[in-house]
Amino acid sequence: DLYKVLHTLSKLSNSPKMQRRGTLGFSIHKPRTLSQEDIYRNLSAAGGEEASCAVPEDCVEYAHYDTHIRNEEIYQDLCSIDKQYSPSIAVPTAISHSFEKRDYVITELVETEKNYIDVLNTLLRCFIRPLSSILKEDDVKIIFGGIKELYEIHVGFYDQLRKALPPGSGYRLSEAFLNWREKFLTYGDYCANLAIAQARIQEISSRNDNIYAKLTRCQQEANNGKFKLRDILSVPMQRILKYHLLLEKLLSETQPGHEDYRGLERAREAMVDVAQYINEVKRDSDTLQIMADIQASITDWEGIEDTKLTSFGRLLKDGDLRIRSHDNQKIRQRYVFIFDKVMLMCKTLRNDQYSFKCCLPLSDYKIEDISSRRTLHKNTSWHYQFFLVRKSERTAFTLYARTEEIKRKWIKAIQDALDNIEPAGCRSTDHKFVLHTFEKPTLCMHCSKFLKGRIFQGYRCEKCDIAAHKLCIANSGRCGAKMPPELPPRPPLAARQEPEINGHQPVPPRPISGVSPDLNRVWPDHTALAEYLWFVGEMGRERASRLLETQLDGTYLLRIRPQGATHPNETVYALSLKADDKVKHMKVYEKEMGGEPHFYLSESRFFRSLVELINCYEHTSLVENFHGLDVRLRWPFRRIIAIADFDFNPVEANQLPLKQGCQVIILSKEGDHKGWWKGMIQDRVGFFPKVYVREVSDTLNCLHDLQ
Template sequence: MSNDEVWRQAVEWLIACKVLEQHNILTAAEAEAKDLAFALRDGVVLCNLAHKLYNRSLDYTKICKKTTMSQFYCIENIKLFLNACVKIFNMKPEHLFEPEELYNFTNFSKVLNVLSRISHSEICKRFDIEPFPKTYRCNSAFIHDNEEEVYRKLVDEADKDYDDENKIYDVKPQKIEEEDVEGSNVDQIYDSLFCHKNLNDEIYTSKYDKWKLFVPKEQKDHVIKEILDTEIHFTNEVLANIINYFYLPLRNDLTPEEHSKVFSNMADIQKLHAGFLVELEKAVYLTTGIEKKKTLDFQRKRIGDVFVDFKFQFLKHYKVYIINSMNSREFLSILETSRSDIREKIKEYSKKSRTPQFRLQDLLCIPAQRIMKYHLLLKDLLKKINFNDVLERESIEKSIEASEDINEYLNEAKRDFENRIELKKIYDSIYDMEFGDKMDFIDYGRQVKDGEVKFADSKESGKLKNRHVFVFDKIMLVCKAQRYNTFTYKTCYLLSNYKVIDDLEPQGKMNTLSRKFNTTSVLSFYLVINKQNTNFKSEESNDQNLNSSTNYIQICCKTLNQREQWMKAIIQAQENVCPKKAAENGHSVEYTTFKDIVVCSFCDKFLKGLYYQGYKCECCEHIFHKECLMNNRKCPGKPKSFTNNNAAFARRQTFSGSLGEIVTAITTTTSPDPHVLNFKELDKIEVVEIKNDGLFVGRLVNKPNQMGLVHPNTVKKCKIMPSNISRASSLQISNFNTNSVHRRQVSQPILNGRKQSTNIEMVAHEFYKEIWYVGTIDREKARDKLINCEEGTFLVRWSNNQKKYVISLKTEDHVKHMIVENISRNVVCLCNSRVFGNLKELIEFYKINSLSECFTGLYTTLKTPLLKTKLYRVKQNFDREHCPEFDFTDSRFLSMSRGDIVTLVDLIGEEKYWWMGEINGRVGFFPIQYVSEILDDNIKDDDEEETESDEGTFSILYFYRYNLVMVFDNNIATDTDSTNADISNKNFDVNNSSNIKVEEDSKVDYVKASLNEGNNDDSANEKEASVENNGKILERGITGIVRWFNVKMGYGFIKRNDTDNDIFVYYKSISKKNPNKRLRSLATDEEVVFDVIDGRRGNEAGNVTGPNGEPVKGSHIDSRFKKNSKKFPYFRKKFNMPNKERDPNQKILEENVYGEIIFFNFRRGFGFIKREDNGESVFCHILDIIKKNPRKFRYLAFGSSVRFDIVKGLKGYEAAYVTNKDGTPISGIKKRKRRQNNVIPSTDSEKKNEKEMILKKKNKRSRRSRRGRNGKKEIEEQTNETQNLSKKGDMSSVVSNDNGEVSNNNVSVGDKVPQQRSDISLVSEAFENLNL
């Protein structure tokens, strides 16, 4: 036996099994063993072999036939074959080879061993095929040692990939007929149904009497007759048979979902062909002369015109049908196998049908075959038409082009559908992915290449590591290979951020890095940052020290041929997304997925496929194939438009909205670019930042953590109260007498030489928070409010008559009313000489600039806004006795007594919630929270106020940095914007009380009665939770799953079921705790129901209960914590750990963000920071604070300004690397004594006294500790003495009382024995006296 005899016998056996073609390179004399190895490498031949020998051995639809030598798909095919070997051929696992052993040629002899075992199996013997080798014995090796050496050398050949021109790719697997796959030959069924001889006379009803008598005279008439006959038979026989005998009867036997999966849109297909047949008949009758022409010859509809007219309808319906039919036959087979009743019903209906010899699965394939045959019939017709008949030939040529275009589209759609399934396999095989659960690899384009390489990133260690790399059109995915063709996700790169280079240039700063890389081999190539790409900022571009010499990706291949293939694949992927030829022609194209069927602007053919079909130019708005884009001329630029539609005009402009504005999405946007915001139609988006390129940064209102770039064409203004505003006939300002001031004419907006209608959408009450806006009042009421005011006093109101904003101004002797005109979206003005972005900007401008530029003779400004009222009643004393923190000798403070009437003088200090007022000639500042409005001059006396007051009285006051905290009766109230104050350690001794009614427009927010947040125990009863939840309820009855909950810290996060976002939950928000648990807690993965409230920490969960209002389950670990939580010191060591070092692998979403501390709880170890740019609250953990002194504890003072980065952590978006605003570390704090009455010492004497008190406390604790240790020894002596007396039996002389006094004959009465105290109790007592 020669060295190659075994593998040659294997080739002959595979040819005999009809899985390899008879004549190929493997049968040539110069063939080698490696040729067979490459032929089997992709697994397709092996899968065909198993299917040929036993057609149910594997799922043939799962075979990936177009592997393009993709390692992943090759191994998947080999795994299918090996599973069939175990299940069907009863082979033991130890006899099989590993998929990698075949792909890498590491054990090819074992592959031949498996094939030999199959050839000797009982299943194979039924085919009467001679096995190989003839002298095979299962228990002995059939390959000699000298042959084994040949197969070992194949390992070196595996790395030498063959070029495309190599003859090895001529070795193609034998095509498996569809009868082998589905059980019947679809082509044979089609031919039997549409054979011209079988088209009997039954199809010709009285309607077709003329056609029945038609006798073809010319060659083209025979083809025309075949076209119409087959169409009549298909519509009236095949489709009617399916509809009448299967589609309609099975409606009663199948559910609507099952019926739709089996038949898809079969009814629409039948209606489509019925209409097509009518038009085809007319054209055929006119062409053949059966009917006389009623129009000129060049005006009549020809046969080819009918096909062209139905082009879009065919594609629309058959696209849905063919995609669904790929699974319909398999689903129908499963139904027949699993449900005997359905199987019997189908057999019954089949016997009644006109084609009982065919199965329903076979008939469902006929429509797809029919649409694919049209171009063949038309080509035959074109051959028979005379060359002189130019019009007819032109018509048929167009119809052939249309039919082929449809076929190409449907075939590409089918391939994309199969590709989606294959990409799903890749997605499922990769673990630890950072992408969202709903993210699909389709969003990143088509797969270009994958395989194992050596990979290194210079930003990391720079060391080459074995990695499996997947290259898609948009990204490069790097994974670590695991067993069984699975992978662990490592990282990914956006390919458009990089460019491919052969080698690094050893120049300048590159020398060190170049030497490091160039020492590997010449088999590497590199990806470097592409600085010319300015479409978006990459993750790497955010690094401060970024330069061209520091960021490289090195990919090292096994051979030079592999290196060229990988470089070509990556360049091809980049070219797919952004073709260079497009930029050269001036096009700014985007790789686009079109939901609808579209045609190319250059060739008028369909853009084929289901996703990323082609490109759309943002400048000229044309759509192209990639090939057409290469051959296209220069971009003509934006198309001219003569429409007078404001909406169209707005789409061509840059974004004209304002910061903080809420817009509505008009379409769904999904982008793989992490910098682009993904949203759905009708989502509300807040404008966070406006870019110079016309885009803006938006944040989802219902998902505040999600931010990104938004294109203005995808959103529109929120339509709260739209109205079509037409300009008033008179453009003058009239007043209550004969005097008038004329407005300078405001010109109509003009676009492209035509006047533009002012279809403006306005919101009547969007400025209700402004002090100068009084709401909707009429002209006379505004005049009455201003007539007695000083000159320059003004108000802004909404006019229901004009449907516009009106500024009412008190002039020297009259009240003027000025209408605010809107000339376009977000453009307002009083005259055409100056325009503004919104009403607020207009008011601020004319506060300091004269109105004379708009109104002749009006030389004044908007000086003072008319307040809703200038009189306020004092609700609580504000004097030296009740507020000793303030120095009332300072004239800046206005002392007030309960019941006083304050006249508002100025709004200065309103940002700190202080106003300037006047009482009996005394003028000074007072806190806003101390007074209430008196509207309509309805001044009541003190007795009336006592009886009507719903707010209660103040029992405790506390000022923290001029932010007021009040206790009404027994409830705490604090200003809405001041709820951020760190009042967690302010202990008010307040009893339970009834709920307090708060008006809707009140500026105070009622919070819990007890502010001692340190006790997460059973003492926090149901009223605590209800008070904690007293914030404004935004949403009710939301369900979610608890992601995690820290029992000791008392907080956690809940994942909402509706939005998949996380929401913060505090332990006191749990309304119904488990009565069997000590603490308020939540169990991980527990299902809860809660409300979303606007609490102290922003949006958080409130009123948390179990399903249906039941108590929550609670954490299983809360039994570890005792009721008295004070026994656990809150100065834990982990809070005093060294500062975190920056993790280079951590993805920083935003850098150098500035904000203000609105809440910080040292005991719990977390807080919230309010961003300066958008006002959003960001979670901050105590360990993310960078402190200066390692001996001090981390702490963030309320109101202090900090700088931080934003990262995505376990709790969502949170702050990291928190420092002072100037970047210096936080100073930190030491342990300090809890102050009495929560009064912060202000003077030096108070601070000195406080230090003395702390020192005394320390000495006292030290003495107490020593007494405890000495007392322990005394107790031991007394115990020993007592035991000695008991042994003597003389216990009558021993006396002990409850106070620990022991007396006997030898001990004097009154000697007190100290009780033993544990170290834990001593430490607990010590920490009870400490407070920040």
């Protein structure tokens, strides 16, 4: 039974005696099904087809799968809500019908976050503090680098998660993820360094008995010796790669009409983006090590002695080719490296060493595959040829491969490099994009996702400095155009519609205290109301009817009655509304309550200001005041026209998309204090960032036109 043999060897390899000898242990588990996404992909296979760097694929897959199984078991043991603890929020022993599945998913998210913080705190308390006294400073940095920072990040993240739990708290669960996503990029360095940290633990504990004994005591204090330090260090990587899965589960239990549904979709996309960023940093860290090894293996540098290979881009392919320069017609055996920017030609020496011969900037060359037929040559094993031709001069190289398939792979690698130097998308824009290494995490100007990796993560325009993914270049717009300003906080939430009962809207409750300061103001004069698009100043009933009868149903205005108040409790104000193809006029009344004047249309509801009254009936039916008038105030009579200076792609259901140059009718500036206005394009209404548009002099129904 091969499994039993491997299982026994696994136990022996992890015994204290073998560990002290410096032998790296391994684990073996029976195959099992995992509900994990392929985000945990095999990064080691990123080297592609290069024989010099290749690892047998089956060995890599089995080793990676086995390690993942072990790490998953450790994570579940330390972070699962099934572990014994006193929950900080109520957790049911079983999901009853009264306890929604969605609530349970949120509980799982918050409680596993709390458990994860405990794991980080354990690393700080039980390992870093006691071991810092006997380990070298460099060893502490390598083994525990980033743990303190991760602890501080997740304490803050957990605090925001908890604030979003109470209904009506004003916080959204999705905002916690969106607000902390950039901080989570710290995991890129942590995960890239994880294998090095684990190897360093193995190395120093195997050669120093005192450190080994101290480490054993720390592990005993942390979890009764159940898990080794190197095992616990894998938990942060497991946690950060769980968030998009937890959000996926939460979305599946959330109704599409939920106010945070779109926000949760954005949060999930953001966490997938973070996970991909981390994996690319890890992959590039491995790539950089490979490139450092290649650089160290090449001697006789001439002309580029001080140049690092990383400045040439990523390694796309390497291997043997025969090359004939058309200058001297002599065929030479060369070992070739294809990077994003250059082709490096070397002579193979002994012991995996190379002698530098030539460096060709690929931007100066093009590929010509004249014929796929075999070339007559005395060495019949190298007869598949293609040309690398210099664009500006009549010089070229003929490159010979062993087989047609190998030749095709070389041609593809060079074509990929040429496309990386000058992407096809550049033909759709006047930007001058160049492949660029960004020193800090950078967002793509088009898709707002991170450029990923450590080197040459994306493209930067040399003229206007914007950054973009390769696939986003075609949508980058005109160069030199102003960049859109940063988006303000989310717009006001759309009022939730009350359910209909027998075809009628239920009468809503009376307003409660705690409304915003703007809505609490009582206007002592009429000029202060002029900033609102629904206020038209003094206007008689007949004129208001004439103006509104040509407007859409739902158009309204607030006017000052020329005759003033004629009865007790009346004000000088009247509300005029186009509804059912007729114009309705409603007097506004005033009543003193608690020593303060309150406005009302009927005694079903009172308001501290006219602004509060209008705002309420923009979202609530007037049927509570007038039988049969089951309509809302929809369109203010005065409408300002604006032109969009930038494109705006909505991320919430109540937002209005903008295209540069389009005309927008501004309906309301109710979200002005947050940076949003409400507008209409054709028959679509929604909020948009006010800094994305400019008002034009032509307006619909201006105040001065109504005098």
